Amino acid sequence: MTLRxxxxxxxxxxxxxxxxxxxxxxxxxxxxxxxxxxxxxxDPGGVLSxxxxxxxxxxxxxxxxxxxxxxxxxxxxxxxxxxxxxxLRFPGAGxxxxxxxxxxxxxxxxxxxxxxxxxxxxxxxxxxxxxGTAAAIVAALVFFNVSxxxxxxxxxxxxxxxxxxEAAATLGAGPxxxxxxxxxxxxxxxxxxxxxxxxxxxxxxxxxxLTMGGLRYANxxxxxxxxxxQELDLTGAAALSILQLVVxxxxxxxxARTRRAPxxxxxxAQARLPxxxxxxxxxxxxxxxxxxxxxxxxxxxxxVDTGDGWGLGHYRDLQTVGQGNALLVPVTTALWTxxxxxxxxxxxxxxxxxxxxxxxxxxxxxxxxxRLSTLFDGAFMLPLGVSAVTLGFGFLITLDHPPLxxxxxxxxxxxxxxxxxxxxxxxxxxxxxxxxDERQREAAxxLGAGPxxxxxxxxxPVAWRALLxxxxxxxxxxxxxxxxxxFLARDDHPTLPVVIYQLISxxxxxxxxxxxxxxVVLAGATAAVMMLVDRLRVGSVGAF
Amino acid sequence: xxxxxxxxxxVRYGATTAVDAVDLDVPAGSLTAxxxxxxxxxxxxxxxxxxxxxxxxxxxxxxxxxxxxxxTHRRGFALMFQDGQLFSHQSVARNVxxxxxxxxxxxxxxxxxxxxxxVAELLELVGLAGYGDRMxxxxxxxxxxxxxxxxxxxxxxxxxxxxxxxxALDRDLRERLAAELHDxxxxxxxxxxxxxxDQEEAxxxxxxxxVMRAGRIVQAGTIEEVWHAPVDSWTARFLGYATILEGQxxxxxxxxxxPTATWREVALRRSAIRLDPTGPLLATxxxxxxxxxxxxxxxxxxxxxxxxxxAEPGQVVAVGxxxxxRVVPDRLAALGPDRSAGTP
Numbered sequence: 001m002t003l004r005x006x007x008x009x010x011x012x013x014x015x016x017x018x019x020x021x022x023x024x025x026x027x028x029x030x031x032x033x034x035x036x037x038x039x040x041x042x043d044p045g046g047v048l049s050x051x052x053x054x055x056x057x058x059x060x061x062x063x064x065x066x067x068x069x070x071x072x073x074x075x076x077x078x079x080x081x082x083x084x085x086x087x088l089r090f091p092g093a094g095x096x097x098x099x100x101x102x103x104x105x106x107x108x109x110x111x112x113x114x115x116x117x118x119x120x121x122x123x124x125x126x127x128x129x130x131x132g133t134a135a136a137i138v139a140a141l142v143f144f145n146v147s148x149x150x151x152x153x154x155x156x157x158x159x160x161x162x163x164x165x166e167a168a169a170t171l172g173a174g175p176x177x178x179x180x181x182x183x184x185x186x187x188x189x190x191x192x193x194x195x196x197x198x199x200x201x202x203x204x205x206x207x208x209x210l211t212m213g214g215l216r217y218a219n220x221x222x223x224x225x226x227x228x229x230q231e232l233d234l235t236g237a238a239a240l241s242i243l244q245l246v247v248x249x250x251x252x253x254x255x256a257r258t259r260r261a262p263x264x265x266x267x268x269a270q271a272r273l274p275x276x277x278x279x280x281x282x283x284x285x286x287x288x289x290x291x292x293x294x295x296x297x298x299x300x301x302x303x304v305d306t307g308d309g310w311g312l313g314h315y316r317d318l319q320t321v322g323q324g325n326a327l328l329v330p331v332t333t334a335l336w337t338x339x340x341x342x343x344x345x346x347x348x349x350x351x352x353x354x355x356x357x358x359x360x361x362x363x364x365x366x367x368x369x370x371r372l373s374t375l376f377d378g379a380f381m382l383p384l385g386v387s388a389v390t391l392g393f394g395f396l397i398t399l400d401h402p403p404l405x406x407x408x409x410x411x412x413x414x415x416x417x418x419x420x421x422x423x424x425x426x427x428x429x430x431x432x433x434x435x436x437d438e439r440q441r442e443a444a445x446x447l448g449a450g451p452x453x454x455x456x457x458x459x460x461p462v463a464w465r466a467l468l469x470x471x472x473x474x475x476x477x478x479x480x481x482x483x484x485x486x487f488l489a490r491d492d493h494p495t496l497p498v499v500i501y502q503l504i505s506x507x508x509x510x511x512x513x514x515x516x517x518x519x520v521v522l523a524g525a526t527a528a529v530m531m532l533v534d535r536l537r538v539g540s541v542g543a544f
Numbered sequence: 545x546x547x548x549x550x551x552x553x554x555v556r557y558g559a560t561t562a563v564d565a566v567d568l569d570v571p572a573g574s575l576t577a578x579x580x581x582x583x584x585x586x587x588x589x590x591x592x593x594x595x596x597x598x599x600x601x602x603x604x605x606x607x608x609x610x611x612x613x614x615x616t617h618r619r620g621f622a623l624m625f626q627d628g629q630l631f632s633h634q635s636v637a638r639n640v641x642x643x644x645x646x647x648x649x650x651x652x653x654x655x656x657x658x659x660x661x662x663v664a665e666l667l668e669l670v671g672l673a674g675y676g677d678r679m680x681x682x683x684x685x686x687x688x689x690x691x692x693x694x695x696x697x698x699x700x701x702x703x704x705x706x707x708x709x710x711x712a713l714d715r716d717l718r719e720r721l722a723a724e725l726h727d728x729x730x731x732x733x734x735x736x737x738x739x740x741x742d743q744e745e746a747x748x749x750x751x752x753x754x755v756m757r758a759g760r761i762v763q764a765g766t767i768e769e770v771w772h773a774p775v776d777s778w779t780a781r782f783l784g785y786a787t788i789l790e791g792q793x794x795x796x797x798x799x800x801x802x803p804t805a806t807w808r809e810v811a812l813r814r815s816a817i818r819l820d821p822t823g824p825l826l827a828t829x830x831x832x833x834x835x836x837x838x839x840x841x842x843x844x845x846x847x848x849x850x851x852x853x854x855a856e857p858g859q860v861v862a863v864g865x866x867x868x869x870r871v872v873p874d875r876l877a878a879l880g881p882d883r884s885a886g887t888p
Contacts, residue, residue: 163629166596169616170623171643171699178617181642185633 008451013359013376016352016422022404024383024419027394028245034397035238043235050239056223059240063219066134067202070141074198075191077142077288078149084285086154088278089271096289098534103292104147105473105526107480108207109497110519113504114295115140115212117302117516124298132214140208143292145198152197156190162272175277196255200248200385206483207497211504220244221483225389241390248385256378296523303516314517323508327499328492331518334499338479339525341414341495345478348418350471353425356380360426361433377426384423388483391416396487413495416484421474428473432466433459465536472533476526496522546607547572547735548593548703553602555585555592562588564759565602570703570737570752572607575729577738577746580756581782586739589756590705593737594623606702622701626708628692630680636691637663637676643699666694669728686717693725697732704729704736710745722748743784747771755779774877780811785877786852787812793848800824801873809879816875817843817853819861823870827853832861843869 035047050056085097103111117123119131130136160183168178206221213222220240227237274282306313318331327334360377364370383391395416400407406415436459444454482497489498496518503515548570555563562585570576580586591597593604595616604611611619622643630639644659667673670690680688689709696704709725710718726749729736740746746753747767754764755775763775774780777788789797790809797810815838817825827843830850834840839855853869855861 161629163625164631166591166594166616167623167625167629168631168642169596170594170619170621170705171695172617172620172646173642174615174617177646182631185631 009359009362012355016355016380017376019352020379020419023395023415024386024391027398028241028386028390029394030398031390031394032238032241032245034234035236035242038235046235047239047242050236051243053236056236056240059218059220059223060243062134062217063203063221066138066141066217066219067199067205070138070145070202071195071199073138073142074145074149075195077291078146078194079153079187079191080281080284081146081288082150082153082157084278084281085150086157087271088274088282090274093271094534096285098531099289100150100292101147101534102296102527102530103143104145104151105476105480105530106144106296107482107497107500107519107522107526108144108205109211109482109500109504110299110480110523111140111143111295112208112211113500113515113519114299115143115208116504118295118298123302124294132212132216134217137209137212137217140212141202141205143295144205144208145201146288146292148198148201149191149194152194153187153190156187160186193255196251197384200251200255203247204244204385204387206388207501211501221387221389224387224393228389228393237390237393241387244385244387244390248382252378252381252385256374256381299516299523300520303513303520314513315521317510317514318517318521320514322503322506322514323510324506326506326508326511327494327502329494329499331496331499331503331514334494334496335518335521335525337493338496338522341417342475342478344411344414345417345421345481346471346475348414349421349425349474349478350467352418353422353429353470353474354467356422356426357429357433361430363434363438377430380426381423383419388420388481389487391419392484392487395484408490410493413485413488414478416488417478417481418474420481420484421477424477425470425474428470429463429466432463436462469533469536472529472536476529476533479526479529480522547574548737549603549605550589550593551603551605553589553592553604554600555588555597556600561759563592563599566756566759566761568754568761568764570735572735573733574752575726575736575738575750576752576754577740577750578754578756578761579740579743579746579782581741584741584756585759586741586756587707590623590707590737590739594621594705595619596623620699620702621705622696622699623705623707624689624692624696624709627712628680628688630688630691630695632680634680635676636667636672636678636680636683639680639691640666640676640694640698642695662698663694666698667691669697669732670694671724685713686721689713689721693728697728697734701734704734706736706738706749708740708742708745709738711740711742718742718745719748725749743782755782757782772877774811774879777809777811777879780877780879784813785811786814788879789848796847797871797876798878800871801876805878807878807880811877811879812851813875814840814852815854816872817845817851817869818872819853819855819859819867820870821868823868825869825871827851827867827869829861829863829865829867831863843867845869 036042036044038046081100085093085100115136116131118125119128119136120126121131123131130139164186165178165182168182173181203219204221205219206225209217209219209222210225213219218226220243224237224240224244227233227240303314304310304312321327321330356376360373362373364373395412396407399405399412406412440458441454444458449457480497481495482501485495486498486501489495494502500515500518500522503511503518548568550566550568553563553566553568554561564585566589568576568578568589578586578589588597592599595611595614599612606619631642634642640663641659644662648656663676664673667675670693672687672690672694675683675687675691680691683691689712693709710721713721722745729749738746738749751767752765753767753770754761755770756762757778763770763779771783774783774785780788788809788811794808794810797812798805798807819841825848826846829841830844831842832839834857836857838857839859839861841853841855841861843851843853845851861867
């Protein structure tokens with residue numbers, strides 16, 4: 001690379017890096033620092049002693065086993081579905097692919113509300129007595145993350161050359177042997193990286209555990225929330241944040257090691273018609289889809305059940321502030337706030353994400369360059385795992401005084417949400433950019449195109465779908481973001497997820513019914529965006 | 545020992561018919577090539593024979609047994625792909641030993657001593673002794689194809705199916721490997737069916753040939769039969785004949801090589817017209833180019849028009865020069881319904 005080229009990449013890397021430092025590292029460090037310097041003096045002993053508390057042990061154990069179990073279940077449920085949706089061709093497969101990815105972008109609060117309704121003693125599955133149990137939480141975690149497994153493994157499956165399997169068959173391997181000796185080794189990197197990411201999501205899940213766990217179950221994330229907001233125990237919160245940060249860095253390093261970009265292929269190129277021996281897998285897929293649909297369908301039905309027949313009464317109530325003035329603003333106002341914020345957050349995430357993706361997708365000749373690029377890539381994956389609560393609280397305590405006083409700035413929430421969506425944008429755009437043959441750029445350059453021109457004629461025509469998809473993805477994620485927003489949204493300008501949480505925290509049947517109606521609206525909005533995104537057929541959306 | 549018999553085989557993808565009522569015989573012990581341009585359906589035919597595509601109608605039999613209900617892995621036909629399709633996560637030795645491990649059943653992960661020997665033997669056979677521990681990614685294209693061949697032979701297949709096995713290689717390697725493939729398969733006594741779009745590859749490896757066009761077999765027979773008597777002008781061109789003449793031009797040629805024949809169409813190879821000071825044809829040289837084997841000429845032949853021709857490499861020929869030429873009878877093939885009457 002020429003000096004000018006290197007300077008260009010440096011400048012490209014500098015902007016998102018500066019943003020990451022100011023709006024991610026600084027707040028997180030501020031939050032963690034509060035724990036180590038509780039009263040101005042350095043006191044690491046307090047942090048260490050937190051780890052001796054029996055309650056902390058309980059929280060840690062619950063975090064590990066619920067996330068571990070949910071990860072295992074998501075993989076077991078998801079891998080056969082990945083095969084059916086990415087390797088078979090049948091009417092409705094496209095719709096099912098969209099359906100399966102939906103839960104991942106559904107706002108956590110919505111999922112919490114949906115599961116609570118489904119499992120409540122008077123709900124459709126009340127007879128199972130799962131309301132408020134750990135099993136319910138695990139089920140909700142699985143619900144969220146099956147799509148990650150399906151998308152990630154599915155992308156690998158599409159990239160596997162079917163002829164390798166055919167070669168094995170002509171060498172005398174039966175279907176099972178072909179799977180175990182050829183297919184599975186090809187999928188393993190995908191399964192491993194999906195499992196790591198799912199474990200990451202499950203162990204840092206916030207909205208679901210908060211709405212469903214009540215007081216009985218807490219994971220590290222909700223515990224940090226409780227410690228900071230209810231008990232004002234910043235030392236305890238900082239200790240847990242640090243522990244979480246360490247675990248996440250280890251997991252991300254592991255995921256960077258296992259992650260190998262799948263060969264990008266078109267879904268249809270390798271797909272075949274189902275045969276009789278696929279029947280079991282099709283039934284399996286049907287069951288998984290039913291599991292994914294059940295909470296949503298029951299939520300929609302409940303939202304139009306007015307007690308004396310069907311109607312839109314609960315939706316009309318959304319123009320009010322709820323039973324007993326539960327809210328400061330009507331739900332509809334919160335919806336507009338959410339949409340406005342999401343537009344800004346998506347724009348921010350996209351511009352930063354593109355810069356990061358451009359840098360990490362460049363092929364580096366020197367090992368030093370490659371290492372730097374991997375490190376850079378890893379740094380921008382951090383927001384994926386770091387507690388959104390830590391981030392949100394960190395914003396509050398570090399960005400409320402000079403040099404950066406953003407406490408009253410309307411940009412605070414969009415910036416925080418953009419940080420949360422940033423890794424997803426990078427993961428969507430970078431694989432597509434990396435799949436462009438470097439020689440195409442070289443050819444364009446040799447024909448006289450300058451660097452910008454090369455971007456325009458080589459990268460953009462290939463990447464525009466991914467850019468559009470990433471924008472939609474960021475928009476949907478931002479719409480549903482709850483963890484950081486719950487700290488940062490001003491009381492008179494709440495977002496829709498925040499309002500939903502306020503509604504279910506207030507007593508009153510009308511409030512819960514309004515929460516369900518509002519959840520349907522929020523889910524509908526994110527679903528609509530994701531359906532549009534899915535029409536763009538970008539394989540890397542939601543794959544890790 | 546009847547080998548493979550394909551009868552009236554049709555394979556459809558939706559509305560397109562890729563293989564259209566094909567009959568094909570591959571006698572046991574023979575090396576048969578299906579030669580056709582890309583898109584002619586030859587690969588689909590091969591995949592149907594391997595059991596990877598379901599035929600719409602027709603039958604595939606081997607030694608008299610119908611294979612309709614036999615799944616791919618029980619047919620005993622090893623298929624070697626254009627790019628080898630080695631398993632990239634396994635070493636060369638494990639790739640070659642893969643079919644052997646399959647034969648020992650699910651439990652055996654460990655290679656047996658006898659397998660080791662067999663793998664070494666096979667690698668030796670394809671000229672890659674000592675390559676066992678290499679990974680496929682470290683091999684050249686030609687080496688990969690040899691490993692794929694060794695792996696296919698490890699099955700001791702009833703029949704070996706080869707899908708353009710040499711097309712991905714450069715010319716030099718292709719020629720060398722084609723000759724080796726012919727020898728190796730001959731030594732192993734394997735029945736083989738090869739599909740290719742490259743007539744040189746077919747000639748170098750096979751001893752029987754079927755020409756395929758738009759889903760149909762248009763001609764089949766021994767290499768010599770097909771070569772010397774292409775069934776029509778399209779086949780002749782595809783087999784590398786440079787020019788097709790008909791009408792008066794064809795009659796001029798006919799009068800020179802076989803006045804009693806009645807054919808009206810003839811295919812000429814470039815070397816069918818050769819400069820000869822005593823030859824009967826009068827021509828003007830329009831261009832001349834030196835190649836290692838011969839002097840390649842473009843001629844304007846009196847009564848016929850533009851025709852390619854050749855001369856001895858040492859000969860000095862200038863553009864615009866008036867020359868005489870003769871017809872070399874065994875470098876042309878008569879075409880059309882009356883061709884048998886006067887085949888040279």
